[in-house]
Amino acid sequence: MSYSRTKYMLLLGFLLALLSTEMASASNFTPPSQITVRMYRLQFPSGVIYQPQELCSSGNTNFGCTAFVGDATYPYPYGTANPVTIPIETDYLLDVIPQEMGTYYHPTALQAQAIAARSYAYWHINRGSTINNSTQFQAFIPYKFESLPPTTFPDNPDNPCASSNLNSSQRIVCSAVAPRHYISYGTYPNDDLPAFTEFSADVWNRTVAGSQPYLMAVDDPISTGCDANNYGHGRGMSQEGASRWARGNRCSYPGQGDDPWSVRWERAEQILVHYYTGVRLRDANKQILIPADRWNPLQINWNTPDNRPPIVYHSNTYPISVEVQNTGVSDWTCGYPNFSYVLTYRWAKAGHGEVTGSSSASVCGTPKGDPSPTVNLTIENIPNWGPGAYTLRFDIYVTSAYGNFWFGDSGWPTYDVSVCVDGPCKAFIPLALKNYP
Template structure:
């Protein structure tokens, strides 16, 4: 919902900058009058002038108000001017390209169910695709389950930089200040070799080959030069009471451009730490070796991706597939 608010605000800002007029038709983006008011079965908000300041809001209305409150919008990296943030309903597997470079076609593998059909022009942000990423399910609809996906995104920034290539997110309420680091990435899928998209129980002393589809959502290509510069997908182990321990597996990401294509790389999970049985966290992150030193993208402000795994036997509680991403 917040991603939709950002895209719609950006779209309106772009037209305001051009001096154009948006009519209420599918020539632009349709506004449905009183949709917000009808979310409350008890009646319309009691503050007509400022509906979100009403005292009688329904929980769904409060969610809408929370989503539209931040004055965030999308720009190119070089300016604070809004992009033509097109958005649409749905498309299977992959979006379509538009004329600006930020409307580049990108893989959208979570939208791969046979029921998904083209609905709209296919450029920019997929509304239903965004719902799938936020749920971690091949269905965008809360009341329909089409099967868990191996990746869930818990932050609106992940959605924005997935569908719009080489962009910056800015806060109009803070002098158009940029909100995102230049170096970023998203996992699009993780193949654990299981039928339910969930990691299996991992046993110490065993090796577990997996595949991860990695999207470079940053501003620059990942260009490597041996031995001075490299980009690799790696992971770190964590368990309550212990610190982060870097795993031995890695996969090269050299040559990956921003946006598309998103390589599917092989990675081996092995050498599990001797911290005893129980729930561990695998933090996936992009590791960079450069002339300026070694670092993780999470150290620059972009979240690592955390997956909870069970080590050496069934865990006492059911594990969530994905943890909230690390800040």
């Protein structure tokens, strides 16, 4: 092992030890298991409080008090209690998620929605806010989960997601809620406190800055066609934008059409760190789940008529451009100890290992969140592994005084694209594949 690598490993060990100490002595925040909500009759379908105000009570069948409007069989389910204290995971979120984002959106986007909704609830609980069931906070309509078509009442009402009779939409919601993760932001010892994760229906091209440092305005170039629109306050996560990124399509769900985009993200955390700048993702035990060094490609220009990767040949070169977002917790400042940050790529093929490409582009000075620079690369010097499908693996590479490293080394996904080399290739090659550590 080289001297520089030894120094790097020693520093890494020290930082991990420090992190462990911080985790053991962080704030006294404990992820709550229950939430208290004041329940009102709501206007349909907007979800705002009906005027004059009417509190939900026993037997009430108005919208907001129940999803089964006008059905005396399923009125307001909490009797005379109002406000009501209920479990977050097995009651509140199961009704919030499908009300805030329909189950026809991509499942990965729904998982991002569940994490954002949980974090938003945690933030208000931690501040002692008086929460209600309207869109002033996030819409909570009792029986929304049960009303998902075809109407199904879980055979395990105490833990609905453990039921044996769930319909397909209910299973989608349960899958989204299952990872009990939340978003945090802050400085030690309060870096485990929940973030104010606002979200909005949709934006056109760019989100709107909010009241918190992690609610920066960021480019959202996938939201520039098909069904994209400015709908809502525009702060934080765009719900329809989240589904577009998960689909790799400018249409937020199949019913809106098909307009493929050059980038697709398959992990909820890629969506979340795009919209919430510099945050951490934690589990129910407050353990950090994602590394500090992160990036997302926002779009790739392949310089082809359909903007898909061309069939490439060893004798040719192929210029491309990539819009790069720094989704990590710090700016990419080049100096000491990190001398350079570059976007580059590696070639990979089954049975042949990996070879680092010969082209790179500096992304020094890129701040976290926004703006996101567009850099130029040249695809060239392709390994001679015979014709077939190769993987073009994009990643950020750092030259450091403590040893050089790829962002992918710490667990953040590379961005992998399958490319046909010296074709023709026998099978259909998807636009992009993701490498999950």
